[in-house]
Amino acid sequence: MSFSIGIVGMPNVGKSTLFTALTKKQVDAANYPFCTIEPNVGVVPVPDERIVKLAELYHTEKIIPTVIEFVDIAGLVKGASRGEGLGNKFLSHIREVDAIVEVVRDFENGDIIHVAGKVDPEEDVKTINLELILADLETVSASLNRLQKQAKASTDKKLFRQIDFLKKLNQALESEKLAGSVEAGEEDLPLLKELNLLTNKPILYVYNVAEEDIDKQKDYPRKPFLTISAKIEAELTALPENELQEYLQSLGLKKTGLDRLITEAYQMLNLITFITAGPKEARAWTCKKGTLAPQAAGIIHSDFEAGFIRAEVIGWEELLKAGGDVKAKELGLMRMEGKDYEIQDGDVVHFHFS
Numbered sequence: 001m002s003f004s005i006g007i008v009g010m011p012n013v014g015k016s017t018l019f020t021a022l023t024k025k026q027v028d029a030a031n032y033p034f035c036t037i038e039p040n041v042g043v044v045p046v047p048d049e050r051i052v053k054l055a056e057l058y059h060t061e062k063i064i065p066t067v068i069e070f071v072d073i074a075g076l077v078k079g080a081s082r083g084e085g086l087g088n089k090f091l092s093h094i095r096e097v098d099a100i101v102e103v104v105r106d107f108e109n110g111d112i113i114h115v116a117g118k119v120d121p122e123e124d125v126k127t128i129n130l131e132l133i134l135a136d137l138e139t140v141s142a143s144l145n146r147l148q149k150q151a152k153a154s155t156d157k158k159l160f161r162q163i164d165f166l167k168k169l170n171q172a173l174e175s176e177k178l179a180g181s182v183e184a185g186e187e188d189l190p191l192l193k194e195l196n197l198l199t200n201k202p203i204l205y206v207y208n209v210a211e212e213d214i215d216k217q218k219d220y221p222r223k224p225f226l227t228i229s230a231k232i233e234a235e236l237t238a239l240p241e242n243e244l245q246e247y248l249q250s251l252g253l254k255k256t257g258l259d260r261l262i263t264e265a266y267q268m269l270n271l272i273t274f275i276t277a278g279p280k281e282a283r284a285w286t287c288k289k290g291t292l293a294p295q296a297a298g299i300i301h302s303d304f305e306a307g308f309i310r311a312e313v314i315g316w317e318e319l320l321k322a323g324g325d326v327k328a329k330e331l332g333l334m335r336m337e338g339k340d341y342e343i344q345d346g347d348v349v350h351f352h353f354s
């Protein structure tokens with residue numbers, strides 16, 4: 001299982017620069033058979049200190065982080081929803097991702113043309129979001145038309161509820177609001193999922209600022225956001241680890257912009273991480289919040305799910321404190337969990353299966 005983030009934005013804002021920097025971090029694909037291998041897809045490790053510490057505990061050098069995919073989606077311009085630029089093709093690429101990173105330019109450079117003629121971050125966000133909104137409006141009104149036709153010969157309550165919800169969506173989109181701003185009840189979720197609206201996906205705004213602004217605390221109206229200098233990030237990928245640390249310290253930073261970006265993007269997906277750890281390897285795995293133990297086992301291997309018996313579970317910090325699984329067992333800290341157990345973020349799990 002892997003989750004993907006689409007990088008979108010106006011032309012010449014630094015999307016590909018950022019994407020190329022991210023791909024420098026690419027993981028060894030052999031460990032991740034489910035990932036897409038394509039030139040515009042980067043499979044990137046999610047920084048996680050927990051597996052690093054557990055690897056120390058078990059004296060293993062093999063650390064396998066969990067990953068997310070970043071997709072460089074080019075070509076979104078004004079009019080894309082009407083087929084301008086590469087229009088609909090790109091909108092369909094955005095449809096396939098789980099969340100959006102919207103890169104917004106906030107650096108001046110006379111040599112790099114801004115398609116709208118001037119650097120105006122908020123105006124760019126409006127342009128991009130409007131294209132996404134217009135594309136969604138088309139989806140919603142088509143669906144609304146179809147259901148309204150069906151409703152003529154129906155007394156199905158569910159159908160009428162769906163129509164009401166579509167009208168709410170329609171209204172929001174028409175007033176240029178994102179679909180994600182519309183309150184949805186439990187009953188509306190299946191329809192919302194089926195519609196797969198672009199503006200219902202989580203968006204992280206990434207402001208690409210000038211190099212000299214990188215240590216300034218800028219605020220922007222769009223939330224959540226982070227600021228980054230794509231150009232600096234591209235240069236940092238070429239530095240050896242010790243020089244990188246020196247550089248970060250000189251700026252008073254703990255993490256690179258890329259690491260902040262990856263971490264925030266992962267959090268935005270509402271996912272949790274569970275861990276398998278031992279002398280062979282320390283490995284992080286991703287599942288959706290609410291995943292039960294057998295399905296989590298199935299992420300590792302389908303046989304684990306089919307033959308699931310139970311899971312031995314301990315929180316990663318508890319395991320570290322205990323000093324290993326033998327100690328943890330002696331102290332009675334290892335829990336035996338059955339098929340109804342909901343996996344928690346940071347659980348270290350050992351699955352038993354037949």
Ligand SMILES: Nc1nc2c(ncn2[C@@H]2O[C@H](COP(=O)(O)OP(=O)(O)O)[C@@H](O)[C@H]2O)c(=O)[nH]1
Binds near residue numbers: 009017210230
């Ligand atoms: N000064 C500066 N130039 C940048 C930055 N990011 C990208 N560029 C330059 O802007 C141009 C367009 O960048 P690119 O990443 O291809 O933009 P894209 O069209 O959004 O993919 C290239 O010449 C980059 O070198 C940045 O943070 N600062």
Ligand SMILES: [Mg+2]
Binds near residue numbers: 015016017074
């Ligand atoms: Mg590009």
